[in-house]
Amino acid sequence: MKCIDVENKLIFYLEGDLKTQDNIFIEKHLDHCGKCRKLFDALQATWSVMDDEKAMTPDPFVYNRIMARLESSGMKKKKAGPIGIPRLVRVAAIVLLLVLAGFTGTLLGSKYVQNNLLPEDLDPYEYYAQEFYLDSYADESIEYYILNQNEYEDENGK
Amino acid sequence: MIESDLVKRLQKGEEEAFRELVGDVYHEVVKIATGFLHNRADAEDIAQDVMVEVYRSIRKFRGDASLTTWIYRIAVNKSLNAIRKTKRQNLHADVIEISDKAVEHNPNQETQTENEERAKVLHKALDALPKNQRMAFVLAKYEDMSYQQIAAVMETSLSSIESLMHRAKKNLQKKLLNYYKKNVY
Ligand SMILES: [Zn+2]
Numbered sequence: 001m002k003c004i005d006v007e008n009k010l011i012f013y014l015e016g017d018l019k020t021q022d023n024i025f026i027e028k029h030l031d032h033c034g035k036c037r038k039l040f041d042a043l044q045a046t047w048s049v050m051d052d053e054k055a056m057t058p059d060p061f062v063y064n065r066i067m068a069r070l071e072s073s074g075m076k077k078k079k080a081g082p083i084g085i086p087r088l089v090r091v092a093a094i095v096l097l098l099v100l101a102g103f104t105g106t107l108l109g110s111k112y113v114q115n116n117l118l119p120e121d122l123d124p125y126e127y128y129a130q131e132f133y134l135d136s137y138a139d140e141s142i143e144y145y146i147l148n149q150n151e152y153e154d155e156n157g158k
Numbered sequence: 159m160i161e162s163d164l165v166k167r168l169q170k171g172e173e174e175a176f177r178e179l180v181g182d183v184y185h186e187v188v189k190i191a192t193g194f195l196h197n198r199a200d201a202e203d204i205a206q207d208v209m210v211e212v213y214r215s216i217r218k219f220r221g222d223a224s225l226t227t228w229i230y231r232i233a234v235n236k237s238l239n240a241i242r243k244t245k246r247q248n249l250h251a252d253v254i255e256i257s258d259k260a261v262e263h264n265p266n267q268e269t270q271t272e273n274e275e276r277a278k279v280l281h282k283a284l285d286a287l288p289k290n291q292r293m294a295f296v297l298a299k300y301e302d303m304s305y306q307q308i309a310a311v312m313e314t315s316l317s318s319i320e321s322l323m324h325r326a327k328k329n330l331q332k333k334l335l336n337y338y339k340k341n342v343y
Contacts, residue, residue: 011331042338043331046276050299053192053277056185059202063180066209075214 001025006036010043161225168216180209183226186301187233193296194237196281204240208233227310230301234293234311283333291326294319 006029012018013026030037059065070076167175187208191201211232219228284292290312297308305319312319 007335008331010335011327015327017327039335039338043334045272046280046334049273049277049280050193052273053196054189054300056188058185062184062206063177066180066184066206066213069206069210070213073210075210 001029003029003033003036006030006033007039010036010040014040014044014047162221165216165219165221165225169219176213179212179225183229184209186226187229189300190230190233190296191237191240193284193300194234194241194292196277196284200240204236205233208236211236223310227307230297230303230311234297238289238293279334279337283330283337286333287326287329291322291329294322295326295330298323 006026009018009022009026013023018026030040067076164175164179168179184205187205188198188201191204191208192198195201195204208229212229219225223231284295287295293312294308297303297311298305303311305316305323309316309319
C-alpha cells in the first residue's frame, strides 16, 4: 500500500469501518511510516474534540428555565397558587372556610353560654362562690356606684 | 420510558410527565445542537427552545415517528435555522475559510491551546459539509445514533444514510489532512 492509499483510508480506519485485511495493512504501514503516523495522530486528536464537546455537566435548573420560558412566551400561565389549584376551587375553599369559621364560632359561643346557664357538673358550693364573686355587683348600676363612692370612702375612714 | 404512556400523559398536560421528558431528552438535544452550533451556550438556548416547542405541539404529535425521533427532528430544524440566522448576520463579516490555500500559518494562533485550535479546524470542516451530510454526521457522532435512527429522523432510507456518512467522512478527511499538511508539517 502506498502512502496516498493509506491517507485516503485513515478516517475509515479510525472509525473502524474497514475490513480486517485493510486494517492490518494500515496498522503495519503506520508502524513504519512516520509521515502517515503523524497525519493519523492529528486526525485522531481532532476527532477526540467531539468527545470533549459531548461531555455534559447536568444543569439542575434546566426544568425551571424551560418553565420560565413557557411562562414568558404565554404558553403556560403562571402557577395559580402554591400547588397550582384551579381558581374556582380556591374560591370555593375560601368560602367554605369562612362558613366553617362562622359555624365554629357560633358553636363555641353557645357552648360557653350553656356552661354558665347549666353548670351541671359544678359543685353547688363552688357554683355559689363563682356566682358571688362574679356577680356580687350585678344588681348595682354604675351610676349608683359613682354616686355613693364618697359614702363608701367615708365609711372606710377617709 | 414507555413512550406511549408518556405521550398520553404529556397530551393531558401532566406537568410531571413533561419534567420526566426534559430529564430524558434535554441533554441529548443539547448534544445535537452542539454538533451544529459548536457552542454550549447557544446549544442550551436551542435545546430549551426545542423543549418549549415540544410542550406547545405535543397535542399535534400523532405517533407516526417515535417521540424522540420527533423531538430530534425539531432539534435539527431549530439548529439549522439558528445557523441560517447567524450566517445572515455575518454575511459581511470576514469569514476565514478552510480551503486548500486560504489557511496560512498564523503566528498568533500559536498562543492558543492545541485543543482550541483542533476544535476550530474541526468546526470549520463540519460547517463546510453539505447540509444532509452534516445532519447525518452530527446525529451519528454527537448523539451516537444508529444509522437506522438517523434515517428515521431524516425521513430517508438506511442506504442513503450510509452513503451520506461515507461522503461526510471522506470530505472531512480531505479538509483535515490538507490542513495538517499545510500547518503542522
Ligand atoms: Zn505513509
